[in-house]
Amino acid sequence: MIKVEAIVRPERIRDVLDALAEEGLFGVTVYEVKGSGRQKGFVEHYRGLEIKVNVLPKAKLEIVVKDYRVEEVVDAIKSAARTGEMGDGLIFISRVDDVIRIRTGERGDEVLADIEGR
Amino acid sequence: MIKVEAIVRPERIRDVLDALAEEGLFGVTVYEVKGSGRQKGFVEHYRGLEIKVNVLPKAKLEIVVKDYRVEEVVDAIKSAARTGEMGDGLIFISRVDDVIRIRTGERGDEVLADIEGR
Amino acid sequence: MIKVEAIVRPERIRDVLDALAEEGLFGVTVYEVKGSGRQKGFVEHYRGLEIKVNVLPKAKLEIVVKDYRVEEVVDAIKSAARTGEMGDGLIFISRVDDVIRIRTGERGDEVLADIEGR
Amino acid sequence: MDTSLQDFMNGSNVLFLIWGAVLVFSMHAGFAFLEAGSVRKRSVVNAFTRIVTDWAATAIVYFFIGFPIAYGINFLGSAAEISSAQGFDLAHFFFLMAFAAVIPAVISGGIAERAKFYPYMIASAILIGTVYPFFESMVWGQLGTLGGADGFLAATFGAPFHDFAGSVVVHAVAGWIALPAILLLGPRLLRYREGKSTPLPVSSVPYIALGSWFLMIGWFGFNIASAVTLDAMSGLVAVNSLLAMVGGILVANFISKRDAVFIHNGALAGLVAICAGSDIVHPISALVIGGIGGAVFVKGFLYANEKWQIDDVLGVWPLHGLVGVWGGISAGIFGVTSMGGLGGVSLASQIIGTAAGAGIAFAGSYLIFGVIKRLAGLRLTPQEEQIGPDLIVHRSRAYPEQEMV
Amino acid sequence: MDTSLQDFMNGSNVLFLIWGAVLVFSMHAGFAFLEAGSVRKRSVVNAFTRIVTDWAATAIVYFFIGFPIAYGINFLGSAAEISSAQGFDLAHFFFLMAFAAVIPAVISGGIAERAKFYPYMIASAILIGTVYPFFESMVWGQLGTLGGADGFLAATFGAPFHDFAGSVVVHAVAGWIALPAILLLGPRLLRYREGKSTPLPVSSVPYIALGSWFLMIGWFGFNIASAVTLDAMSGLVAVNSLLAMVGGILVANFISKRDAVFIHNGALAGLVAICAGSDIVHPISALVIGGIGGAVFVKGFLYANEKWQIDDVLGVWPLHGLVGVWGGISAGIFGVTSMGGLGGVSLASQIIGTAAGAGIAFAGSYLIFGVIKRLAGLRLTPQEEQIGPDLIVHRSRAYPEQEMV
Amino acid sequence: MDTSLQDFMNGSNVLFLIWGAVLVFSMHAGFAFLEAGSVRKRSVVNAFTRIVTDWAATAIVYFFIGFPIAYGINFLGSAAEISSAQGFDLAHFFFLMAFAAVIPAVISGGIAERAKFYPYMIASAILIGTVYPFFESMVWGQLGTLGGADGFLAATFGAPFHDFAGSVVVHAVAGWIALPAILLLGPRLLRYREGKSTPLPVSSVPYIALGSWFLMIGWFGFNIASAVTLDAMSGLVAVNSLLAMVGGILVANFISKRDAVFIHNGALAGLVAICAGSDIVHPISALVIGGIGGAVFVKGFLYANEKWQIDDVLGVWPLHGLVGVWGGISAGIFGVTSMGGLGGVSLASQIIGTAAGAGIAFAGSYLIFGVIKRLAGLRLTPQEEQIGPDLIVHRSRAYPEQEMV
């Protein structure tokens, strides 16, 4: 099983979720995060005092899938999240050793098979 | 060392933490997240405009433990988080290569041994 | 590629980011989390009712780097985040199998090479 | 007096009442924020909606039924007929309607987070059309049994029941009406676990503070305009209200060790306590009355919510019910001339009038909420309560943007 | 009458106006929070800043240009000259300036989240110096064409156009001024996608509630102090305002199935509707007028924003434009003596006066916003809009601490 | 004049003062939210608690000590004795007590986030019982040295020190009292690092806006009711306050390039500046005075907090101290008849009176805060400050539900 983590622009998250749903992938977890990278932050002003903010709001989504679906997921995210401007974000791929569904107690690939359609 | 990540209902998080504490596991990190899966979201209304919200508030907790304690942790989470209704959540198990305690500089299993009681 | 996750005191996050930037590491993702561990929480009072809060606000930062830079990163975080009091936090090291930059479609070490300076 | 001067004076008196009525109306914003801050986020929209729709329901019921019952004046004639003396009666109605609206707002704070929408609203409306104006009539209105200059109490004890601005008529009655509603509803899920109190966190201290500020500010209209006409206006009422509020703040601060919520509520306790006697006691007595009010509230809240495990979310029974009773009685203690007061008050009348108010309110409310509970049920299902009234009753959340992706 | 009594009476009348003016001023806090709650977090600072600076710009333009145009009174003489009768004219200016400031506040709610700062501000200021006082003059001021006792409409239809507190002069005009601004600007990015409405979430229901409370409270000053002097003061206006508000709340509640935002806006719809006839209709008519106002708003909002895809963020055109028109007409229907009203009103005059207001406002606004659009542009670039006006225009965020690391 | 008319007039005058007092009281809600929005989340509960308990402490000290010192009137007689003329003196006390309470509220904004609770409260209370009423007595009260018609300045320069609504007596004194407290306390941790300014983020722009709105609205009571009786009421004061506020808003907007916090504070700067001369200057002068006030604040804030590294969290010294001084002096410049003013003012008297106020305030405060610092300490420990006063002093957080799991 593979965990795909993608950091994307917050305004793109809905599109990404829609794109995944079209592939039949509904099980996703989303985080509100802040990110710094190549995209520049803002110089803000409060009562004339300057504050340079280098981290920008980002959304991270995490989806655990069966190994063979990874490329599908990556493609769906890439095409829904890309604007071409700095700050589009990254996707990380890593390995998960086991998955357990709390409600049913099922384990492993079975859990993921289960959740791919609805 | 193993990282156990569990996505649970927010209203169950206290119970899960209590259950872990009973096993002597106090070191836990908690995230507020949103999740989508089999559990249905709500159709909300603002000034008569419908907004369908598919992601629901969830809590994620993350606990890194020594390999042999994994099943204990999984069981504690499962029994404290389960309601039997859609939306109870998942547990992911993955490998961690090293752990460092910032305060002391200790590394590896030692860090975890250290934190299992208080 | 290695993912370094560090849980630190929220008031130290700026210093940690600065320390990483000095090493030329600008690509970082930050989470607001709550943590429980050895550091004691507070007993709060509202209208005389006591609420014991065991989880404390923490910041988590996540940075994916090429394998050889891990120790550099760990050292930078350790020295910027350490106060010596309980609650300084932990660093977790784990393996990432692939990284994709959404904007360019680049993959692997290349992505990280790319982002190490700005 | 020539007509234009008479018109001017009438107009001024109407302004006085309206100035007060607008301030009392603004207290409703206070009730809304006090409740919104004291509940969990899932119940915030519900708090706002209940407070504003209750105001509306009260206005209608009190216009057609409550005010006519209490004062024998109705507004069914033509506009010209009902607005003589520059519409003084209408202005008086507005002012007193704003008092009546305290009733559902107080109940609302007690039953928050778990009550159904319409059953509670209907029960409140019935109370505004029956129990409330009935007791009001006995104290301020056409019956005058308790409060009239030649009513029963005046005849028996030498002085009528004195309740200048409604410690009893409004606050004690509201609090004792709320109590059965709270008891019949039962505590929120998980509020008490295996006999142990496990407090549910409030969502926002700033909203509690904002609510208190609206209430504190508006309360000066509540008390001062109770004089009704400018020739009865009194700076004494203003300063007594001020010092009673101050007493409530300071005592709550000291006995709660700087607990912000208690302090802001303590101010309100002081104000509840002083309503009855604000026109007759000495300012130093007002300070004491308010201070004791603050203590009664803090202790009463802890007893009710911790010991007796009554889940009165905002503490409305101690705040309005218990402190209102103290207010009614304290006017009899401190109002006499030997205590520096203006006199014309009898402790016996105060005790009887106060007890009557609390008793009638409790009994009437128990009956009406009891019947409605049987007929329609008062409470959300546990599943609904878990999700929260905002999504269940209003299909919305308090902070939609934050909650969406 | 001896001088000191005269001074006292002058002073009282000034107090009356100032009491009203301060309440109307406080409505601006309401506009600010209503807008801040209704937009996304990226536009909150912008909402606050626009509302407060518009107030400032309006004050200056109306002081030097608007009020002199409408009433033929200017304040260029010495302080002694302009403040006779305890500065009654100045107080009257303050009161009416607060009315004028409704115009930019209403526009602001329609064009939120995407408009440039200065072009919009300048267009608003021009309107306050031209279209607004011109129509005001025709109804309340020196021209009197529509509203004067011997103006054109009075001569033709037996009664002048009656608009006691500005359903038309203020609200309809504001709403119909806002409409072209909204149309010329176009909808927010992503508000409609491929012809489908995809609502953008509001940021805070509590702020919407707070804004509504400020508006509801302040509105009593708006309506009641429109009597201008205490001898014309009327409790009828107060109770009519109250019941119209109540009608708006209840109708909005029922037809929207407890939608919190609609209910709080429904109260305002009731208040917009009653302004025109609040001094002449019967309270029960006021309840009906307000209720219909609530329905007009709810339905109008859905038609405009869903069907016609006009992205009027706060629904200002239905709220002020459509309901204002209803208010103007309803005074002609319910104000007559056969409906229990005080009479002296003609339906024909009401319709013509109302249509004139809406028409002049629309045309004048179209012209001015059109010209400014051509000269300077009205709208942020898509990139700027995406980031949001707070960071782009003000280089700040609403919750700096939260957003920083 | 017959009695009932006399009673009516007394009652009206009392209403006038109370109307003002309630508005000034509502400014305290403004101070609370202004501070709560300007500090970090860890200090929000503390802000609310300090503002409300300070009000309470001020009321008591000013009732028993301050008002008697300033005006030679005490309230120790029976209720009947102290409430003659419908309690006019009591109403006057209430109004002036609300002025006095500005002092601790202003200090609070300067020392936020790091001060201990009781030492600061005790120091404030001592100042309200000594320095403040002493200077008040010299300007408005029984001493009259500076402000009396036959005081020293009147005798020497032909006109007494003129401070109609307290630019100096209240605001400059408050600001110059706050300065030593701020200096003795030192900046917040991490506010300046290695000699470089590193601003700490404010928590909420909406709360800052809300605070400003409460202050702007309430300020009209502050200035207008300073006339004390209705026969001295003046529409000029109202419009001058309005235009000065407007000047402050616009100038702050332009020189800060649309900085939301500066703009909302600029309104307050305009209002501080106009207090002294609002009854005598021409409205156009008021616009200028307020505009300069806005500029003085913006520049003063940047100098103080950036250059001189005085960590005055809300900028209370520039806002009340510096702009208050400008207000005192400007009345002498623009109040003369040659500038279109009403005259009766002397620039020399203004300068001396203003300097006296600032000097006495600074010296008295330095002494009292200095002694308390020595005896009890003024500041939290660094560890406590890091955790924040909410948890340390009040054992609570501003948003408990959010912070809990």
Ligand SMILES: Nc1ncnc2c1ncn2[C@@H]1O[C@H](COP(=O)(O)OP(=O)(O)O)[C@@H](O)[C@H]1O
């Ligand atoms: N090495 C990294 N480790 C973790 N997160 C990263 C890393 N590099 C970038 N990110 C995340 O990706 C986001 C986008 O990166 P950025 O460099 O701004 O844009 P782009 O990827 O388009 O060049 C960042 O805000 C950060 O959250």
Ligand SMILES: Nc1ncnc2c1ncn2[C@@H]1O[C@H](COP(=O)(O)OP(=O)(O)O)[C@@H](O)[C@H]1O
């Ligand atoms: N494949 C997945 N990857 C990541 N998170 C998932 C996945 N499937 C489910 N989740 C998370 O688990 C939560 C619960 O899942 P859901 O399907 O609603 O309930 P249940 O597990 O009881 O069937 C989701 O809200 C989501 O946060």
Ligand SMILES: Nc1ncnc2c1ncn2[C@@H]1O[C@H](COP(=O)(O)OP(=O)(O)O)[C@@H](O)[C@H]1O
């Ligand atoms: N085993 C663990 N798994 C996950 N997170 C942990 C673990 N142990 C500690 N943490 C995180 O690290 C934070 C600091 O730990 P704590 O024990 O309080 O301090 P210290 O590491 O200085 O002893 C905790 O608040 C928690 O977020």
